[in-house]
Amino acid sequence: MPPRMKLLAECDAESLSQALKGEIENLPPGALPLERALTQGGRVEAGGVTATVISLAESETGIRARVGIFFDEIVGGCSCGDEPFAHNVFCEMQVDVDRETAEAAFTLIEE
Numbered sequence: 001m002p003p004r005m006k007l008l009a010e011c012d013a014e015s016l017s018q019a020l021k022g023e024i025e026n027l028p029p030g031a032l033p034l035e036r037a038l039t040q041g042g043r044v045e046a047g048g049v050t051a052t053v054i055s056l057a058e059s060e061t062g063i064r065a066r067v068g069i070f071f072d073e074i075v076g077g078c079s080c081g082d083e084p085f086a087h088n089v090f091c092e093m094q095v096d097v098d099r100e101t102a103e104a105a106f107t108l109i110e111e
Contacts, residue, residue, distance in 0.1 A: 002103040024051040037091035042075035
């Protein structure tokens with residue numbers, strides 16, 4: 001089931017970017033397709049996602065935004081003593097939010 005962006009329906013245009021940022025950062029673990037952005041063969045660290053809104057466009061049917069996502073990838077067995085370590089990752093995603101249902105679809109932007 002796609003995540004829902006509850007607060008966006010209540011926002012005016014000026015506060016939409018901040019509301020989207022907050023909603024993304026508060027999504028439950030696994031709601032974003034972060035596994036596709038891993039670079040070291042590790043796993044996504046649960047929690048700790050930071051989002052930034054790069055661009056945002058509104059229409060009658062919904063909202064489309066390009067967002068930057070910062071998160072940690074946990075890489076195991078590669079450091080001294082085979083202790084896992086955190087690797088900072090940045091990726092960009094497109095998010096489409098349906099105005100009527102508030103459902104959000106996230107797509108990794110691969111460039």
